[in-house]
Amino acid sequence: MAAAHAHGHKVKRYSGLMDWLTTVDHKKIGILYFIAGFFFFLIGGLEAIIIRIQLLKPMNDVVAGDTFNELITMHGTTMIFLAAMPLLFALMNAVIPLQIGARDVAFPFLNSLGFWTFFFGGVLLNLSWFAGAVPDAGWTSYVPLAGSIYSSGHGVDYYVLGLQIAGIGTLLGGINFMATIINMRAPGLTFMRLPMFTWAIFITSALIVFAFPALTVGLVALMFDRLFNANFFDVANGGNGVLWEHIFWVFGHPEVYILILPAFGIISEVVSTFSRKRLFGYSSMVFATVLIAFLGFMVWAHHMFTTGLGPVANGLFSIATMLIAVPTGVKIFNWLFTLWGGSIRFTTANLFAIGFIPTFVMGGVTGVMLASAPADYQYHDTYFVVAHFHYVIVGGLILGIFAGLHYWWPKMFGRILNETLGKITFWTFFIGFHLTFFVQHFLGLLGMPRRVYTYLGGQGYDDMNFISTIGAILMGIGTIVFLINIFVTWAKPRNASNDPWEDGRSLEWTIPSPPPEYNFKQTPLVRGYDAWWKEKMEGKTAMTPAEPVGSIHMPSPSILPFIMSVGLFIAGFGFMYDQLIVAGVGLAITLGCMVVRSLVDDHGFHIEPEEQDKGVQA
């Protein structure tokens, strides 16, 4: 290493906006994912509030039926693909390399490319509001509704192309994090010593790699049908509408586990840290995660019980679905046993984690109810399903993300979020959540269908819808308090210590908050599970280094990922409005950048020990 720095490549360092556009540093990319993801979360939230206001009372006319369809479609699509996933990617980026003692991810350039494609895909999708052609066939875009006959405008095109572009970013991220976790672990950090969050992200990444390409193909087929008159789903020409359902859910069910597994990982970390105890049943946790992921690929048809696949298929998928409850239950008990007898600290992060446990259990229980095919004939397409998936997604994933954000905020930004505001966020959001969605179980059981823009009074729906809307507003208030907290904390000095919670267990708590550009001045040597906790218990104040201090090699920043994504964005518009020349230009920009990237070697640059002491801050 030392010999190599004789070559000392000088690299242009950018500052300001250019720094953010060109960065390949996982910590900065994490922050970008957070900002973009949170922005889309606010948009999706706004859409939700409008939906709930429309449903506040019977025969309400705040929005018309077609606008309502656009709102629910964009709400679902935005929340899943543009808010939840990026917020998870934010935490992955911010934390994973630190937890495994690495200086960056395996492919820093692709990491940046992944962010920008997601971002421009999301922007494309949302520009539909301004183009006056908004997707309105549901986040599932079932055909024939989403086909060109029933959705003749450009709305669904925005869905197809926006998701296609954003999906590229997600797939790249999945590959990147798998390779990172396999190849970049610090010496001694064997797989069975990995922190639970790292395990969760490892398995999640595998799910992404094997699930997203199915969506890619589905979207391509739908795009060909809509734009080039192909006949994949066009029944009149021999196409098959059920094919879309299969393709979508072969992707879609693993997708819901892509969402929840990282939350499981976050909860494991937070609960263990704030009970000051080793995670109970670590190896069973790992095993359960793997099993959930594996089973997650064999249950997709539980979304299609009423499609008419026949009793044998329904029976098999029913049983496979119920099986998932077993490893999930293992996890729940492990968290409870971790808390049991621990010296629990009720920080905001831990409140969110503890709130997660019963809430997610309720979502799991309704899941098992839905898994019974005959019963699902009753529940399907009612508010019962809406209640189920909001319990697992909001009560599971979003509470998990809030726990993770409060927990790792000091590591990302060097400042602890204000605890009082944090607790207000938790209680308003948590109570608001249960108010909104608990009653929806009963609305569903009473027969209120999902995706209807209004209802007649006097059917027993009125009071519960009213309560539900009040709850939604409360959740909105919770989110605003969180936003205020961000700004309040921003104004405070950057003074978080390496281990601000004092009970940190894994490697990210051994380095400054926020970490220097290269994370670890010396790669640490890991001697067991809970690497940092183990050292602390033996009275050490730092990790044992696995290498001498030396010159550190860093990848250089690049604007190419940004330009490549702009190219795809342009191409998207070209395809949509039948301007094949524009589409060609867009694709040429992207491919041209790939050629440049391949031809021009990135030598990176070195940070010398002297500079390291000055502390190059991320």
Place this chain on the structure above:
Amino acid sequence: MSAHDHAEGHLPHEPEKATLDARNKILGFWLFLGAEVVLFGTLFAAFLALRHSVGDGPTAGELFQLPMVFGATMILLTSSLTSVFAVQAMHHHNKKSMVTWLIVTILLGLAFLGLEIYEFVEYVHEGHKFTTSAFSSSFYTLVGFHGAHVAFGVVWIALVIGQVFKKGLTVVTAPKVYISAMYWHFIDVVWVFIFTVVYLMGKVAG
């Protein structure tokens, strides 16, 4: 660690795996191929679901000319072999023979593409257009995706050759050769499935 610790001349036996960066790339590419398997798997599934829906258009049995497709198959299989030779030459640090085999690979790839284009044009004349039936749409999508992969591979390998000329065989260029060969084999395996599932089953089990 840095790429230029090894100047040309004292390359390790497997120059493609000499740096962490290169090992990352190879692993990452394997994972990418995993994703590609799912991609083509889904395309195959769609094709299998729709292949009998020919509508008023011609059926698989009426369209396909096995001798020509068999010829294309042989060409592509041979090109896989020549790319193996290129990687072997790389392991012997024989730049010239490596480049030669890569060029042969490209030429075979181009020949395959030529046949495929001829085949598609022929089909269109026989009334088997992209929009004719569900069978035709899924056929062109599956086989066309594969063809696009071949075209991409040809351009890619050409770029790699250019770089080897410019920079020599180094621990930076070696992984590029190796990975493009991995990609090429993958395309080949996909074609074997296309030949079986689309053409043979179309003719025999049609």
